Amino acid sequence: MVNCGRNFVPDVEFCGYCITHPSESKINFRIQTRGSLPAVEPFRKGLNDLMGVCQHVLDTFEKSMRKYRAQREEEMQ
Template identity: 50%
Template sequence: MEFPPVYVPGSPKITILSGASSDLAAATYCLHHETHTLGNALRWMIMKNPKVEFCGYSVPHPSEPKIHLRIQMYDSLSSLDALLEALNNLDELFATIGEAYTTSLNDDTYESFEE
């Protein structure tokens, strides 16, 4: 399956779909040029937030490189804040994993198996 480029200059990466509450306590976001890889990780990270009531994602059609991410918050808090926090947390998690992986490779502290 061939997807368009990850970044198209001038086009938004994330849009808010119609039907969002005015305070963004409940909203569906469209993440363009993304698939299950980010969708599931982001859903998992958002659900770690105790202020989140519900989070789920879907891929509207397999040939379209986008996901819809629904976030509903308790106490009329902003779902956009929860989304941005989860993106930052994932970025930190991936950086930590990358550092540990690089250190393990450089120190030869990884398991190897003979086949």
């Protein structure tokens, strides 16, 4: 998902990540930018965009669950 996000930021030359080990809760990120843009700026933007995507998925899921439960209640009556 991080690699997909770099397509929207023209000043990012490379973006990648690796998980050090499945048993560890650590992720290493590498962001290489063009010019004088600090890597922290596209990193923050990417995280904010990811939070927006996650919120949309959660909202869509909850809406579908409400609809499903309402249909089940109608069928039970």
